[in-house]
Amino acid sequence: MHKDIKEILLSEEEIAEIVSRISKQISEDYKDKNLLLVCVLKGSVCFMADLMRNISIPFKIEFLRAKSYLSGSTESAGEVEVRSEIDHLDEYDVVVVEDIFDTGRTLQRVTEKMLQDGAKSVSCCSLLDKPERRAEGVDLPLDYVGKTIPNAFVVGYGLDFDENYRGLPYVGILKPEVYGG
Ligand code: IMP
Numbered sequence: 573m574h575k576d577i578k579e580i581l582l583s584e585e586e587i588a589e590i591v592s593r594i595s596k597q598i599s600e601d602y603k604d605k606n607l608l609l610v611c612v613l614k615g616s617v618c619f620m621a622d623l624m625r626n627i628s629i630p631f632k633i634e635f636l637r638a639k640s641y642l643s644g645s646t647e648s649a650g651e652v653e654v655r656s657e658i659d660h661l662d663e664y665d666v667v668v669v670e671d672i673f674d675t676g677r678t679l680q681r682v683t684e685k686m687l688q689d690g691a692k693s694v695s696c697c698s699l700l701d702k703p704e705r706r707a708e709g710v711d712l713p714l715d716y717v718g719k720t721i722p723n724a725f726v727v728g729y730g731l732d733f734d735e736n737y738r739g740l741p742y743v744g745i746l747k748p749e750v751y752g753g
Contacts, residue, residue, distance in 0.1 A: 574737070577728075577744035581721055582700075584741050587622070587729060590718040594697060595626035597716060598667060606692070607631035608664035610656075612638050612682060614738070615671035618730035619699045619718075623669060634658045638678045652681040662690035667716075671731050672700040676710035683712060700726070700743065725751065 573580065582590075598607070609627075611620035613635050624633065636656035666686050670679055679696050686694045697716035704723040725748075727733050728740030733751055 573744070574740060576737070576747050576750045577740070578747045579745045580742050581724075581726055581745060582719060582729070582743035586719070587699075587742070590699065591619070591622040591626055594716045594718065595623055595628070598623070598697070599628045602631070602665060602667070603629050605665040606663055608658075608661075608666050608691075609633045609669055610658070610666050610682075610686065611635045611669045612671070612678065615730045615732065616669050616699075618738075619671060620669045623697075632664070636682065638682055640675075640678055650677070652677045654678075654681050654685045656682075656685060656689070658689065661686065662692065664691060665693045666691045666695070668694060668696050670696065670698040671729075672702065672726070673698040673714055673717075674702050674705045675707035676712055677707055679714075680710050680712045699729070725753070 607629065609631055636654060638652055638654045640652045668679060668682050673679055683694050683696060695715035696712060698714055699718040701714060701717050701720045702723055703720060724745045726743050727737035727746050728743045730738055731743065732738045733746055
């Protein structure tokens, strides 16, 4: 285990089980639809790459940028900036792939943007859910959830602190002393 990690929350084996379960659900739910997987950069890249290799129906992929955290901080900045230029969105049933549902502002904003841009439908898939952290006014349902976790700052499997730890193969709780918590 990495020296800055206090505890592993999701092992590689658990991640593989989650990926397999959610891929099966999406393959079943979207078999008669025109599926577009939209990966929210950067934290969701590992989850997206694993889902892509396990979903058994045809689909297309896109990526968008969403930023809410201040660099070097474990707190959301509140405002979410979404950058996306997806063509022909009106042809697709979108599944947004997220790493973590924290305050929920990012997924809420991304969902609004996909619908504004004309998507036929939008559902949300998140590897992790931290319900204790939900912001007031966020009432978005999560359609696919990997695991519900307690209110701790986690890194690995794509998730970062200040752009570090994204390459860890598991999700772990970062030692608070690393971020001055
Ligand atoms: P939101 O608060 O739900 O909008 O979360 C937005 C983004 O904050 C997520 O996509 C993550 O990139 C990041 N984030 C939230 N919680 C954590 C965490 O525990 N570790 C690393 N990144 C996090």
